[in-house]
Amino acid sequence: MGKGIPTADAGPTTTGNGDIKHRSKRDQKPRLLLMGLKRSGKTSISNVVFRKMTPSDTIFLDTTTTIQKEATHTFMDFQIWDLPGQIDYLDRSFDAESIFGGVGAMIWVLDALDNYMETVGHLTDTVFHLQQSYPSIKYSVFIHKIDCLTEDLRDDTVRDITQRITDDLYDVGLENPPISYHSTSIFDSSIFEAFSKVMQSLVPQLPVLESLLDTIGASCHFEKVYLFDVISKIYIASDTTSVDLRAYELCSDFINIIVDLSEVYGWHQETDFHEGEQLAALQAHGAESYVNNIKGYTLYLREINRNLSFIAISKDPAFDREKSLIDYNVGMLRDTLLKVLDYV
Amino acid sequence: MDNLKTKPAKKKILLMGKSGSGKSSMRSIIFSNFVAKDVRRLGATIDVEHAQFKFLGNLILNLWDCGGQDAFTETYLTSQKSHVFSEVGVLIYVFDTESRQFHSPNSKIDLDTYAHIINALHQYSPHAHVFCLVHKMDLVPNDRRDEFLDNKSILINHYSGGFKNAVRTYGTSIWDQTLYLAWGDIVQCLTPNLDLMRNYLSKLGQATKAEEIVLFERATFLRVTDVTTPTGEENPYSDRFERLSNLIKTFKHSLQMYTGQGASHPFGEFTISCPRFNLVLSRLTPNTYVLVVLPPGGMDLVNTRLNIMGVRDGLAALDQPG
Numbered sequence: 185m186g187k188g189i190p191t192a193d194a195g196p197t198t199t200g201n202g203d204i205k206h207r208s209k210r211d212q213k214p215r216l217l218l219m220g221l222k223r224s225g226k227t228s229i230s231n232v233v234f235r236k237m238t239p240s241d242t243i244f245l246d247t248t249t250t251i252q253k254e255a256t257h258t259f260m261d262f263q264i265w266d267l268p269g270q271i272d273y274l275d276r277s278f279d280a281e282s283i284f285g286g287v288g289a290m291i292w293v294l295d296a297l298d299n300y301m302e303t304v305g306h307l308t309d310t311v312f313h314l315q316q317s318y319p320s321i322k323y324s325v326f327i328h329k330i331d332c333l334t335e336d337l338r339d340d341t342v343r344d345i346t347q348r349i350t351d352d353l354y355d356v357g358l359e360n361p362p363i364s365y366h367s368t369s370i371f372d373s374s375i376f377e378a379f380s381k382v383m384q385s386l387v388p389q390l391p392v393l394e395s396l397l398d399t400i401g402a403s404c405h406f407e408k409v410y411l412f413d414v415i416s417k418i419y420i421a422s423d424t425t426s427v428d429l430r431a432y433e434l435c436s437d438f439i440n441i442i443v444d445l446s447e448v449y450g451w452h453q454e455t456d457f458h459e460g461e462q463l464a465a466l467q468a469h470g471a472e473s474y475v476n477n478i479k480g481y482t483l484y485l486r487e488i489n490r491n492l493s494f495i496a497i498s499k500d501p502a503f504d505r506e507k508s509l510i511d512y513n514v515g516m517l518r519d520t521l522l523k524v525l526d527y528v
Numbered sequence: 529m530d531n532l533k534t535k536p537a538k539k540k541i542l543l544m545g546k547s548g549s550g551k552s553s554m555r556s557i558i559f560s561n562f563v564a565k566d567v568r569r570l571g572a573t574i575d576v577e578h579a580q581f582k583f584l585g586n587l588i589l590n591l592w593d594c595g596g597q598d599a600f601t602e603t604y605l606t607s608q609k610s611h612v613f614s615e616v617g618v619l620i621y622v623f624d625t626e627s628r629q630f631h632s633p634n635s636k637i638d639l640d641t642y643a644h645i646i647n648a649l650h651q652y653s654p655h656a657h658v659f660c661l662v663h664k665m666d667l668v669p670n671d672r673r674d675e676f677l678d679n680k681s682i683l684i685n686h687y688s689g690g691f692k693n694a695v696r697t698y699g700t701s702i703w704d705q706t707l708y709l710a711w712g713d714i715v716q717c718l719t720p721n722l723d724l725m726r727n728y729l730s731k732l733g734q735a736t737k738a739e740e741i742v743l744f745e746r747a748t749f750l751r752v753t754d755v756t757t758p759t760g761e762e763n764p765y766s767d768r769f770e771r772l773s774n775l776i777k778t779f780k781h782s783l784q785m786y787t788g789q790g791a792s793h794p795f796g797e798f799t800i801s802c803p804r805f806n807l808v809l810s811r812l813t814p815n816t817y818v819l820v821v822l823p824p825g826g827m828d829l830v831n832t833r834l835n836i837m838g839v840r841d842g843l844a845a846l847d848q849p850g
Contacts, residue, residue, distance in 0.1 A: 430785065430786055431786070433782065433785065433786070434782055434783070434785070434786040437778070437779060437782035438779075438782075440778075440779075441775050441776070441778070441779040442800060444771075444775050445772075445775065445800060445807065446800070446802065446804070446805075447765075448763075448765050448768045448771055448772065449763070449768075449804075449805040449807060449821055450802070450804040450805055451762075451763055451764055451765075451804075452804050452805060452823070452824055453804075470802075471800065471801065471802030471803070472800075472801050472802070473798075473799060473800040473801070473802075474798075474799060475783075475795045475796075475797070475798040475799075476795065476796045476797050477793070477795055477796025477797065477811075478783050478786075478787055478794065478795045478796075479787040479788075480787075481786070481787065487802070
């Protein structure tokens with residue numbers, strides 16, 4: 185067991201190097217823990233979401249034996265810690281602070297195919313203990329590999345698990361614990377949807393972002409509006425209409441083709457063609473793209489900054505005519521978003 | 529000038545190769561909008577499956593997907609010989625990279641069968657084009673692919689009889705864009721009026737100052753023709769056309785997932801403007817899409833659109849049969 189359970193010095197301090205001002209800011213950057221029994225799919229999830237591994241390749245992954253830390257270069261600097269499932273972290277011999285201190289959210293991966301009594305017990309123990317020392321941690325339970333169950337069994341399984349966890353925690357005196365439940369599978373976009381929700385719980389500006397997106401959706405007649413992290417395809421906010429997996433998939437594929445086309449044709453240096461004010465104006469505007477006449481739908485994308493893009497699906501037949509107005513509105517939204525997200 | 533307008537040319541394409549080499553799979557992906565992973569649903573082809581595809585309005589591709597089991601091959605070469613091999617426009621012969629009978633000391637059945645077929649073809653259709661696809665290249669390690677393909681091409685050429693040195697060999701895989709490169713070239717050698725189309729495109733290029741213009745067929749998104757300026761030629765991606773076919777086709781699938789099947793035109797216009805390049809992919813004639821890549825800078829979309837409309841009628845006329 186001496187193998188590689190890190191102590192506190194492997195944490196944020198290594199990045200500090202005396203840069204106190206930055207360190208304090210970096211310490212606020214939340215950490216995400218992936219926990220769950222062994223073979224429940226934690227490493228597969230982090231590889232599929234953050235390393236773009238194809239889902240079918242994940243069967244070749246080895247068992248994780250040490251804590252895998254992965255820094256993500258998304259709109260926020262997260263650290264994802266993938267904890268091996270075979271270790272009891274509540275053991276007193278562990279430096280709990282080094283693992284759980286500064287954690288923003290914990291994802292508990294629960295194998296829907298397994299006999300889940302054991303992991304539910306582990307989970308409630310862990311939540312109960314951590315709630316006492318680290319009350320700010322938010323928990324998400326991924327009821328994973330849900331694709332292996334038949335349609336009619338899925339709802340029952342999710343309901344049963346939810347009920348058991350709630351009851352168990354109620355018995356030890358935890359009412360309304362901060363736990364959310366997602367049924368996931370790496371073979372469709374549900375894992376991205378669930379990760380998006382987890383990430384959103386860590387974005388303090390979320391209510392503001394959502395109301396901004398609602399406003400723009402109403403004023404430009406958009407059906408669905410997302411704020412996407414381009415690299416990971418996680419969305420950090422959307423309007424508050426109901427969740428639509430197909431719309432998410434469409435937007436994610438839209439980003440894919442734009443990224444791929446940019447790779448093929450983006451070989452010019454912008455500085456070769458423009459300089460001074462013109463260049464600045466061009467960069468300030470950001471990339472823009474749209475696809476119209478998709479059986480009455482229009483897709484619209486506007487780059488917010490290097491990481492984030494605004495994507496909307498519109499069903500308004502007057503989109504082409506009102507394009508300049510929409511451009512203006514989205515331009516205003518962009519300025520506001522940059523201020524809200526503190527990038528300016 | 530009578531030969532400018534051709535009748536809807538009917539071209540016979542033979543698709544042959546050993547059983548299980550992937551003939552029907554590639555046909556389904558290119559012409560029937562299958563996604564690569566769906567082809568495992570396909571069963572073995574029995575005898576010959578005829579399929580007709582309209583390409584660009586004035587070209588009808590009559591595809592003969594010939595089941596590759598030995599018993600069938602036998603009949604193609606004996607009782608059905610004249611029926612199968614006469615008036616062939618293109619023969620596509622598919623080799624399987626995995627086959628152990630390609631050219632080993634004890635067995636070179638693959639190449640022998642190929643040689644027989646080539647002889648039959650030469651007898652009945654001496655002017656046909658021959659394309660050899662070394663398929664399932666994804667199973668060959670990345671660093672050995674070039675060498676592997678070179679060896680195969682030399683051997684294939686050696687056995688090509690009357691078509692020696694006229695055979696074109698491609699390494700293909702349904703999992704990447706190489707499939708589109710081969711098929712793009714295949715349909716290109718059949719398409720009439722290519723020069724006229726290219727003329728229109730270069731006019732469009734001059735008017736819009738585009739770096740590159742590519743014409744795609746609507747249903748397959750195979751490249752019909754393209755015009756590239758010297759600046760555009762500097763693009764480091766030499767495989768970009770087949771990449772584009774692959775990308776746009778994938779995107780078309782996603783759009784159809786959202787809207788439901790059945791749209792003959794998946795979208796109207798697709799534009800990207802960003803600091804490094806500008807791009808318009810727009811529906812041109814009822815059978816084609818055109819991609820116009822413009823240099824960086826404020827894009828004059830309205831003028832580009834007008835210019836595209838300017839060449840539309842001319843190209844649409846070329847599409848019409850008769």
